[in-house]
Amino acid sequence: MKIILKSNLQNSSLQVHDKAWKSVPDANGFGSEKVLIGEITEVGINYIKIDSPLTSVDPDDFIMFNKDNKVNKNSLVGYYAEVKFENNSNSKAELFSIGSEITESSK
Numbered sequence: 001m002k003i004i005l006k007s008n009l010q011n012s013s014l015q016v017h018d019k020a021w022k023s024v025p026d027a028n029g030f031g032s033e034k035v036l037i038g039e040i041t042e043v044g045i046n047y048i049k050i051d052s053p054l055t056s057v058d059p060d061d062f063i064m065f066n067k068d069n070k071v072n073k074n075s076l077v078g079y080y081a082e083v084k085f086e087n088n089s090n091s092k093a094e095l096f097s098i099g100s101e102i103t104e105s106s107k
Contacts, residue, residue, distance in 0.1 A: 006047045014043055014065055020050045023062040040065065
């Protein structure tokens with residue numbers, strides 16, 4: 001079954017093959033559970049098509065998506081990085097911590 005969701009608000013990082021999920025209230029009415037809607041097969045200007053085993057998605061459902069972490073890694077690639085920190089405030093500021101992830105990618 002194909003589900004077409006129409007929306008004026010769309011995340012710019014949404015792509016075909018991302019997984020779409022919806023949030024539904026849990027049995028107690030508190031919090032929510034995430035239910036897989038299906039795989040996104042088409043992304044338009046104000047709509048997305050989802051290949052889904054579900055029969056419906058309510059207009060009030062909160063829809064979210066995630067990417068396949070085998071393909072879309074979000075670590076930096078390259079041989080070096082240059083970082084510049086600026087404080088444009090008139091008051092004193094203290095930098096508590098700076099972190100980085102380093103993975104050797106070639107030899």
